[in-house]
Amino acid sequence: MHEVPFIAVEGPIGVGKTSLSKKVANHFQLHLLKEIVEENPFLGKFYDDIDEWSFQTEMFFLCNRYKQLEDIDSHYLGLKKAVIADYHISKNMIFAKRTLKHRQFEKYQQIYHILTADMPKPNMMIYLDASLDTLLSRISMRGREVEMNIQASYLQQLKQDYQTFMDDFEKQHPDIPVIRINGDKLDFIKQQDDLNFILDQINQQLQKGEIIR
Structure with a gap:
């Protein structure tokens, strides 16, 4: 059975997920699903005091991403229209494990599994690192006020958490292709050849197996 392309782009904060997603969406004529970030009213407080505001922040993100995926399932994937998202819903667990206290995480995990049990799952993953x-340089350049207080130590931990997550993801989902991109070596914003290299890898996966455009 052929699958409608549903591509997710993931990686730590500031790596360029949205920028790449836009370029891929334009090239392959895919619907672009962008995560809600700055609209989160708790995010600025979270970076000031992670312990105090982590549960509210993570619950806001989870509920909004759930609603986004629900809409995408109804209006695009359900109608055989291809989608690329600049996030994967599983990222919620990466952040929650890092920031929530044990009892909070247990409650959060229960809610997460209930909400995501029947949500559409990507059939291709692009991992930027x-x-x-x-x-840190890219976060500074884009100048989002809510991100100005991100600590380097927190970002380094998050980067390691993502690497662990992606390694586990590939083991658990051998049927889902993962395209890994080194953001230090490939500049898909300024170098067209680098972007073409990435687009070619995506196209090869689209032509394989059961994923069609």
């Missing part, structure tokens, strides 16, 4: 210096 980059050095801590590159991430």
Whole structure:
């Protein structure tokens, strides 16, 4: 049975997920699903005091991403229209494990599994990674006020958490292709050849197996 392409782009904060997603969406004529970030009213407080505001922050993200995926399932994937998202819903667990206290995490995990049990799952993953210096530089350049207080130590931990998550993801989902991109070596914003290289990898996966455009 052929699957409608549903591509998710993931990686730590500042790595360029949205920028790449936009370019891929334009090239392959896919619907772009962008995560809600700055609209989260707790995010600025979260970076000031993670312990105090982590549960509210993570619950807001979870509920909004659930609603987004529900809409995408009804209006696009359900109608055989291809989608690329600049996040994977599983990222919620990456952040929750890092920031929530044990009892909070147990409650959060229960809610997460209930909400995501029947949500559409991507059939291709693009994983962007980059050095801590590159991430910090890009966060500074884009100048989001809510991100100005991100600590380098928190970002480094998050980067390691993502690497662990992606390694586990590939083991648990051998049928879902993962395209890994080194953001230090490939500049898909300024270098067209680098972007073409990534687009070619995506196209090869689209032509394989059961994923069709």
